[in-house]
Amino acid sequence: MAISFEGQVAVVTGAGGGLGRAYAIDLARRGAKVVVNDLGGDPAGEGENRSPAQKVVDEIKAAGGEAVPNYDSVASYDGGFNIVKTAIDTWGRLDVVICNAGILRDVAFHNMSEDDWDKVFGVHIKGSFTVLRAAWPVFRQQAYGRVVLTTSSSGIYGQFGQANYGAAKTGMLGLMNVLKQEGAKYNVMVNTVAPVAGTRLTQQVMPQEMVDKLKPEFVVPAVVYMASNENHDSGYVIEAGAGNFNRAAIVKGPGIRPGMDDLKDAEWVEQNWAAITSLEGAEPQWRTGQSEAQHKAETK
Ligand SMILES: NC(=O)c1ccc[n+]([C@@H]2O[C@H](COP(=O)([O-])OP(=O)(O)OC[C@H]3O[C@@H](n4cnc5c(N)ncnc54)[C@H](O)[C@@H]3O)[C@@H](O)[C@H]2O)c1
Structure with missing residues (x-):
């Protein structure tokens, strides 16, 4: 059956262009009423401009959908x-939050300034906190919510020149891991997308031919599914884009357990390094001390 957002309200941050615009358009096409948030700055986070958010709202309305713009910075x-208030004041509820707003300040670590660090953390980490902190009481009260955070392969696997961005993006995984637990009782599912798409952000690092090919619409299905009522999984990282969909996960290796009868030394670790670092039989975890498989078996 077609996945519908009829009667639901969604906030998409940074929806004035690129991936956020594509998410907002597909959600609206499926019946969601959408708050199109965008500060409208440049890719490095400088300046403000209302026209990107307004244009996407106009596009949604022209196609018969419902949307309102919001121009606030997620970093405040x-x-x-105010972004959440826009949803509540306009439509009286909020079902979906997609934390997508983002900026880039690429610079080799030895040249990275405090401002490069703080601005990137402000938009990605604090910017996800502010919107979700406002949405959380609404989700709890409704006993319903779907959240999609945005990480990046630059953080999960690493990318030269992106220490600030990689660290901030991987911070999303910590946020997700905690919120998936705090939200579980209230039917709030928190997942994360690691997209790849040709946008003005990647234009800085990709040839134009590739930018044209990697349409944001290749990422949309994963995000829209995770944002829907049909999704009952929480705590997943899905890499999507360029014709690929796969899960990425932090896993715990089996290691070895010599116990606490006697203290080991660094030479013992050296001798046992291969077994300590082996990932054979490694498993994703639901929380500290409980594997995902154990959690699934308990909550079935
Ligand atoms: N494009 C990719 O391949 C790729 C890869 C990994 C992660 N991402 C992430 O995906 C998300 C979307 O990026 P994109 O590629 O579509 O880039 P984009 O620049 O087209 O979109 C980002 C949007 O966020 C908005 N924004 C920036 N700061 C904001 C703020 N403080 N408040 C509100 N809006 C703000 C911008 O105005 C812009 O419209 C970002 O979080 C980015 O880090 C993208």
């Missing part, structure tokens, strides 16, 4: 609350 606490 009041801004995050």
